[in-house]
Amino acid sequence: MTNVDVAELVRLRSQHPEAIAEAAARRPRRPLLGDSGRLMIVAADHPARGALGVGGDRLAMANRAGLLERLCLALSRPGVDGVLATADILDDLLLLGALDGKVVMGSMNRGGLQGAVFELDDRFTGHRAEDIERLNFDAGKLLLRIDYDDPGSLTTLETTARAVDDMAARGLPLFVEPFISRRGPDGRLGNDLSAEAVTRSIAIASGLGGTSAYTWLKVPVTDNPDDMAQVMETSTLPAVLLGGEVGGSVEEQDGAYEKWRGALQLPTVRGLVVGRSLLYPADGNVAAAVDTAVGLL
Template identity: 45%
Template sequence: MLARLTEIRATDPEAVGKALAKRRRRSLLQSPQKSQGGASVFLVAADHPARGVLKVGADPMAMADRGELLQRLLTALSRPGVDGILGTADIIDDLALLGALDGKIVFGSMNRGGLTGFRFELDDRFTAYTADGLVAAGLDGGKMMVRVADEPEALRTLAACAHAIDELAARKLPAMIEVLASELEDGRVRNRADADSLIRAITIVSGLGTTSAYLWSKLPVVDELVAGRTLLYPKDGDVARAVDAAAAIVATRAPR
């Protein structure tokens, strides 16, 4: 698989754009099934490597093997309860070339500059998809992350996210914004897991931009929070079963 992708990228780079252009689209929120209780969307997150987040469990380089990561993503996207994926262009382009994005919702990650463990982590700059890039790729929306913290770098990220929300709204694209309440502890970023801190962060982020018409909030469940990448790297190695179990939870907790 990797050899084929490498050959295509080396000899026919325009194939990426062609694959994205012919991708079969779907509506963001399909009609809910009565048995599920309401509409829900289950997206697999695959934007961690772009921030240098490769560790899963005890393995510090779990997500470094691109071939294995793609294979796990292909398995996840093949499961009936999965609606789509969010990721950076390198991942999205490969999956498009593999024909794995037909009928799926695809959000492109926009700010990946806040590299994990770096001194400038809170200064999460927009280094990935732009609003125009999302339109050109035919993606369904843009995803960004903001950590609300009492630091100048966090303020710059808040302002950049507000601008991106407006840029996406002008193109009638949803802006999915991942909200975290954070603080610096011994020079490293720590996410606060208490509900009060998260609620305060949500109220701040909800007011970003000149319109909230296209704003989607991506919120962590702070009680017994489990990192999303563990779905792709479960302890027993059974990606399909882990994804199916997560999909069942999403379906049962859909709004009624």
């Protein structure tokens, strides 16, 4: 992996903060979809929720230089189209020149911090539509977790609808990641990946805002992958699969690949957005993990 010069990044940030906007302005862009009509996006927006763990390491993503090195390696691999991240990480990648010719997706709502009592009042504390437009980025992404027992979900639903409108008004794609969620006896929030719950979440997300013209879905593979064909009949919106949390063993990683492989054959599924399982694979080989995921497309 290429070593990231943290001292140089800090020097630019402290002495030339305008360098970030300048790098964004001159960044060569590309269409959202290439000739293949498929998308392979690497995700790194977890830290802004305080979600730093991978497997048994609760602070795996806390080393920013290490994360940036893994991202730069992933983005350099053939078939990787781009990255999804928050402003701090995208600013670093702009300064490193790693986003040229890549799809750049800004993460919009990060207010629902992992483990917080307000986790479902998921306010838009990240990129706004105007930021994504100003920085010449290519798309936005938001997380929509719906708990029928938590009034915070209503705030998230309403602000999600307005984000759909704001992005559509600018002709910018917005990837909506919906879940039906609930708290367990220990108070921890979990996502329901049953076929019925995922179907319901897709139906709700598809109808938000005044137009769905620029809305994409970012969906999980259901507990039973055989249910995915019926689940994905719920909407005609284009969709990508999310990677989700993968266990710490090579066997669990291989199992995730197989789940993605089958779902990628469905007509509305256009690609993958995967984060920790590719950046921090069980065997430590980032390039091989990324290449395997690209091969599934």
